[in-house]
Amino acid sequence: MKALSVEKGKKHSKEDVIFGVVNYTLFAVFTLICVYPFYYLIINSLSANDLSGNGSINFLPRQLHLENYKQVLQLKGLAAAALVSVARTAIGTVCTVLASAFLGFMFTQEGMWKRKIWYRMLVVTMYFNAGLIPMFLTMQNLHLTNSFWVYIIPVIVQPFNIILVKTYMESIPKSLQEAAEMDGAGLMTVFIKIILPTATPILATIAIFAAVAQWNAFQDTLIYITDQKLYSLQYILYQYINQANSLATMVKNSSGGTNLNMAALATQQTPTSIRMTVSVIVVMPILFVYPMFQRYFVKGIMIGSVKG
Template sequence: MFKLQRKTKSEALFDLINTIGMLLICFVTLYPIWYVLVNAFNDGTDAMSGGIYWWPRVFSLENFEAVFDSPGIMTAMGITVAKTFIGTVAHVFFTAMVAYALSRKGLIGGKIYILIGTVTLFFAGGLIPSFLLMKDLHLLDNFLVYIIPFMFSFFDLIIFMTFFREIPEGLEEAARIDGANDWSIFMRVILPVSMPVLATIALFHGVFQWNDYFTGMIYINNTDLQPIQTYLYRVVAQSSSSQMVAAVQGSSGTKTVTSQSIKLATMVVTTLPIVFVYPFLQKYFVKGMMIGSIKG
């Protein structure tokens, strides 16, 4: 039988202070999100009087009705979903493929490629050269401007390379004995045992793609190709509150929404979808890298 050791007064005090500190950090982190939710579900004109901190005083869904009735929001949502999915898949696959090649011994010019990539971590061309490059590539007002420039990241490549180098060489040797070539080994051996790093990079890049408003603001003039975050930027940056309310009233028929309530409701609509994705990828963060893949 094991006996539980009693904590000393100093240890108990430390645990108490640590717990209180962590609770305060959680509160400071989560309360702004809760405040936005509460006010988004509250009647717009009632919220203007203030005093709403914990629960909606006058519950209303008119803010969200006005958001979804706004012209262009569903198109913007569709563009965001499409660019997030396609961009994440392309980024993860292309970066992993390059990282696998650079992680193998004997690659001709491998060290030069890594040196060139390292330079890009510290230096960039800037906005104007990037804009001119997108123009020369005919990517302005083109959906592919969300995909092609972000297919590769050297920072993510370093993470992939570190992971691939830890994979036992016995897996590749066994596959080569069975007649597999490099492409088959990458697709059928490396990727299946790399789910933790694949899920991690997919989550990071997916969040970036979902939250990216700058690309749509700089390279896209066609409103039908602008993502939801650029749409949110336009709502928040609206200079005239009266014009915003008038536009919303004209589309939804409601008279109880305000510019502030529309902003908060739009923030909720654009944020929650990517938040719900995290629980489906979380399990891969805690799985072992090589569980069941090789023994002995």
């Protein structure tokens, strides 16, 4: 107790105080640099379109309104596209996590047939691929083009994720599996009841990677999908962002148009406002998902990286 009271009453030296001030200042600046882009998007999407368009909104919103969000959320096909994105994110994340967990576990099993050869073949795929055209022909021959499963099947097996899981599982004491096997547990029982609960941090980390990748993806829609019912949210919004300038120009030069909804949108919003609003809509859902897994993230990445 005496030693504890002495420690609490210890005065910090001048060097310690300076270091603390500098340390907290640097972290505060770094935090501001990371947070400000998101804040900038939000205040510009909520401010007057003309002020946002000419770059007048930098720190505080002005002439607040929600008309931008109202107009963007009324875009044709947005609800169906959002459902596709949510479905691909949920299903794709679950499939990727399960595949990474099982394959990572199997690569730690010395009894796996030709384990080292299969592992080396997996690693090679991180550095070499056939290219876009062979990939498209493969998807076409497998009848995955214009199919929802083109979003899921090609990304189930991710070498980097499997390597992370394998490294993590190698840090789990072998005695746990040996004890379970002595009690009569089979390989799948060990995997489901022992390995999966123990590997929660790395699986949560893989879930973050998979969910972010699935939610933000739009190029697979661009390459493999022509059926508008299967368009993802990001692809729909990507189209509107690219068309913003041309739509604004078209409405300025003509009072009529074939697409009244898009013409009205271009009239009421500047291209900058469209980009800001769309960016917020795309980013916000994944920002709510990340905090649920954040506490596992550092532990999942770091554990197993240092041996001994």
